[in-house]
Amino acid sequence: MKQTRHPQQVSDIFSRKLVCCSTDTSLVDAVRLMQVHNISAIFVKRQQAIVGIWTEADCIKLDFTDSNLKHIEIQSVMSSPVLKISCQQLLCDAALIFYQHNVRHLLVIDNNDLPCGVISISDIVRNQGLDHYLQFRPIKEQYHKNVLVVPSYLMLSEGVEMMRERTAQVILVYNQQQDEHGIITQRDLLHLIVEPDSNASCWSFASWPLYRVSSKSSLFDAYRLMSTNNVRHLVVTDDLEIKGVLAIEHLVNEIESAYYSELEKVLEQRDIDLQHSQRNLYLANKIIDASLDGIMITQQNGVIMQVNPAFTALTGYQEYEVVGKHPRILSSGKHGKNFYVKMWQSITQTGVWQGEICNRKKNGDLYVEWLTIIAIREPNDDELVYAAIFSDITERKTAEDKIVQLAYFDELTGLPNRRLFNDRLTMALAAAHRNNDMLAVMFIDLDRFKEINDSLGHSAGDELLKMVAIRLQNVLCEGDTLARLGGDEFVVLCEIDDISAVISLADQILNNLNTPFQLEGLEVGATASIGAAVYPDDGLDSETLLKHADIAMYRSKEVGRNSFQLFKPSMNARSLERFAMMSRFQYALENDEFELYFQPKQCLRSKAIKGVEALLRWQDPALGIISPAQFIPLAEELGLIVKLDLWVLNNAGMQLALWQQQGITAGRLAINISACHLSQGSLSSSVEKMLQRYNLSGNCLEIELTESSFISSFSQAKRELWQLKKMGVQIALDDFGTGYSALSYLTKLPIDTLKIDASFIAKVPDEYGNSEIVAAIVAMANSLNLKVIAEGVEKLAQYSYLLELGCDVIQGYYYCRPLTQRQWLEFYQLQNQPTVIS
Numbered sequence: 001m002k003q004t005r006h007p008q009q010v011s012d013i014f015s016r017k018l019v020c021c022s023t024d025t026s027l028v029d030a031v032r033l034m035q036v037h038n039i040s041a042i043f044v045k046r047q048q049a050i051v052g053i054w055t056e057a058d059c060i061k062l063d064f065t066d067s068n069l070k071h072i073e074i075q076s077v078m079s080s081p082v083l084k085i086s087c088q089q090l091l092c093d094a095a096l097i098f099y100q101h102n103v104r105h106l107l108v109i110d111n112n113d114l115p116c117g118v119i120s121i122s123d124i125v126r127n128q129g130l131d132h133y134l135q136f137r138p139i140k141e142q143y144h145k146n147v148l149v150v151p152s153y154l155m156l157s158e159g160v161e162m163m164r165e166r167t168a169q170v171i172l173v174y175n176q177q178q179d180e181h182g183i184i185t186q187r188d189l190l191h192l193i194v195e196p197d198s199n200a201s202c203w204s205f206a207s208w209p210l211y212r213v214s215s216k217s218s219l220f221d222a223y224r225l226m227s228t229n230n231v232r233h234l235v236v237t238d239d240l241e242i243k244g245v246l247a248i249e250h251l252v253n254e255i256e257s258a259y260y261s262e263l264e265k266v267l268e269q270r271d272i273d274l275q276h277s278q279r280n281l282y283l284a285n286k287i288i289d290a291s292l293d294g295i296m297i298t299q300q301n302g303v304i305m306q307v308n309p310a311f312t313a314l315t316g317y318q319e320y321e322v323v324g325k326h327p328r329i330l331s332s333g334k335h336g337k338n339f340y341v342k343m344w345q346s347i348t349q350t351g352v353w354q355g356e357i358c359n360r361k362k363n364g365d366l367y368v369e370w371l372t373i374i375a376i377r378e379p380n381d382d383e384l385v386y387a388a389i390f391s392d393i394t395e396r397k398t399a400e401d402k403i404v405q406l407a408y409f410d411e412l413t414g415l416p417n418r419r420l421f422n423d424r425l426t427m428a429l430a431a432a433h434r435n436n437d438m439l440a441v442m443f444i445d446l447d448r449f450k451e452i453n454d455s456l457g458h459s460a461g462d463e464l465l466k467m468v469a470i471r472l473q474n475v476l477c478e479g480d481t482l483a484r485l486g487g488d489e490f491v492v493l494c495e496i497d498d499i500s501a502v503i504s505l506a507d508q509i510l511n512n513l514n515t516p517f518q519l520e521g522l523e524v525g526a527t528a529s530i531g532a533a534v535y536p537d538d539g540l541d542s543e544t545l546l547k548h549a550d551i552a553m554y555r556s557k558e559v560g561r562n563s564f565q566l567f568k569p570s571m572n573a574r575s576l577e578r579f580a581m582m583s584r585f586q587y588a589l590e591n592d593e594f595e596l597y598f599q600p601k602q603c604l605r606s607k608a609i610k611g612v613e614a615l616l617r618w619q620d621p622a623l624g625i626i627s628p629a630q631f632i633p634l635a636e637e638l639g640l641i642v643k644l645d646l647w648v649l650n651n652a653g654m655q656l657a658l659w660q661q662q663g664i665t666a667g668r669l670a671i672n673i674s675a676c677h678l679s680q681g682s683l684s685s686s687v688e689k690m691l692q693r694y695n696l697s698g699n700c701l702e703i704e705l706t707e708s709s710f711i712s713s714f715s716q717a718k719r720e721l722w723q724l725k726k727m728g729v730q731i732a733l734d735d736f737g738t739g740y741s742a743l744s745y746l747t748k749l750p751i752d753t754l755k756i757d758a759s760f761i762a763k764v765p766d767e768y769g770n771s772e773i774v775a776a777i778v779a780m781a782n783s784l785n786l787k788v789i790a791e792g793v794e795k796l797a798q799y800s801y802l803l804e805l806g807c808d809v810i811q812g813y814y815y816c817r818p819l820t821q822r823q824w825l826e827f828y829q830l831q832n833q834p835t836v837i838s
């Protein structure tokens, strides 16, 4: 069966030739009408309504012996009611009615339910394109076998009666004289109604000669023979012997049966498909209902047809609240017209759109959803439906935003971090390159921030950084970028017209920071060292600019902090030197390149050794000995000074333990401790641990500190010093006279000794003024009950002067230079005089 793409409708093939007669029309008039119009069925009307049908097949039911046959009214022999079909129904629907009701004609009605034509089963069969099918079907058994053969002289009325009795469609008439066969069919009986002739013989009414076809031929051959000769019956022969009669109905029946069997198959398949699609539909609905994603199905015009429970859970709208409405009820108003235009362009062109969209829930809350819209074309339909599938990604978006915040912004100040700054710098450089603009990169490092952090605590330090960030931000213009690179380092990126703009900005920043900050009820000053590099003069890429701004900032620190330096190429060399030194220093610390030297001190009264000072030396394999004056500031800058102090403390302990084993009693061993170590609050515990480790008493140790140790946090320093005192450790104030010398410290802190700075001693006794200062220090120390040590005594005159002044102890080349461990042992043995522990 030929499967057409679009199933044919009744309207495609039905005949508009609708021939009717009234109910009281005589049978003969009705037959005449049928003959005139060459039709095989006539409809019967009563008051404009079709109430019955009479067909040529109905002839067989007539009593041809009835002399009144001609005049009987059609209504008494018609079939009623008439089966109808709409012109819009499919041919398969018509075929089903033929099949179920065993009829051959249907009345066709139009859209207004009015009769407009007729369709016969032959119409359908002929329009199904079954030629091919017939071609392969043999005649074989498809014909009337037990065909009645009557002699030619038999009365026609008797012949018709025999047909009626047997309900035979045809009879054959044999003319013995002519040895010829003729045929009488049901249709021929129509003539009998018009012209009844009771005396006629069957031969006179029969049609002959007959057309013959072999039983081995195909039905298609038979069909062609019938069509060519315009006959409706063929005699089927087998080797010239008549086997039966093949009627056009046989062909039609055969076609019909093929059609019906195909039809049954189609219907069966349709049932299976229907079941299948019902199952699919059931599953699809189940999946839609169970989906955690919200699903909304709309018509082509956007009207919502269906939503699932997840839709309700996500949006707050119940199904009945949205079905029949437009999805714009979910609109947040956050997207412009262009957004939706692009979305629909994509759906129209590709059938799908995916993306993020911000919508509004029923309760007014905004949410971000990941939305997929798919256009679905309904089968056999030009209409589209749209399925929108979405999940709420607000939480994920918030987490993403948080990640972006963490990845690109400094958590403490909320300023861009190094990564974001680098991005912006790269972009700004590209733009500056294109437009021939100037850019400035400015490094800002807070001075002595570590001291503030150490003394006031980390939370106060954090607070200060936040306040500094705000102040810096206030100075900058819109479009400038301020970032925190970490610690107390800030960096500014700004577009400038000329160099003077950088200088003016740096001035504003320094002035702004000069106003003290209020931290935990205290006024705290926080100055900064600033360095800047300018594009294109000081570098063309971000790395060079940042490096040069950093170098300039370090130069600011070197020249005394709270200042600004613009990068100069000469700084580069110095910076490289410093950088090389730093790496070397780290390496030295890790590889034990440090060593302690010992410089004995002499008691002026007893002339005996009055203690030893440990002085650190750096033995660089290539450069030789490096002075602490060079590397101590470097260690401070690198933040390695405390590590270095601990190294000294540990080695001093080791030496003391060794000397005790060797019976060396040379008084206290003095060690130098850096200023910031004291303010960290860990010095006393480090000393205690060291004493415990080497099983030493605090009486053998002296700590030398400078006045700057107390400045950042006096109370912290005081606590630490008292802890040391409790352990028996003595405290000496180094470089006395050079610092701020707020003498009130001396009475408030547990200091034992003042070490007069070598710069004063160098100028005594000759230089007027200096001698007075030294004399005053000695007198003051005596009155405060402090011991005095004079440092840097190189000459006899100095020695004599100090002796006369009543100074307790001297230290200097005059008595002894700093010695290595071995030299010191030799010196001690040479002196061979044990000292008294004070």
Ligand SMILES: Nc1nc2c(ncn2[C@@H]2O[C@@H]3COP(=O)(O)O[C@H]4[C@@H](O)[C@H](n5cnc6c(=O)[nH]c(N)nc65)O[C@@H]4COP(=O)(O)O[C@H]3[C@H]2O)c(=O)[nH]1
Pocket (backbone or CB within 6 Å): 599, 614, 615, 616, 627, 628, 629, 632, 645, 648, 671, 672, 673, 674, 704, 734, 735, 758, 791, 792, 793, 794, 811, 812, 813, 814, 818
């Ligand atoms: N011109 C002259 N100098 C003399 C004379 N007698 C001693 N000196 C030097 O004067 C410095 C005395 O040490 P300081 O004032 O504590 O000054 C020390 C001290 O502040 C610091 N320092 C030394 N060792 C350490 C250490 O282990 N830790 C810490 N934190 N600082 C140290 O480095 C400074 C310099 O140490 P050095 O170079 O060893 O210099 C030493 C010493 O060699 C003299 O008669 N004439």
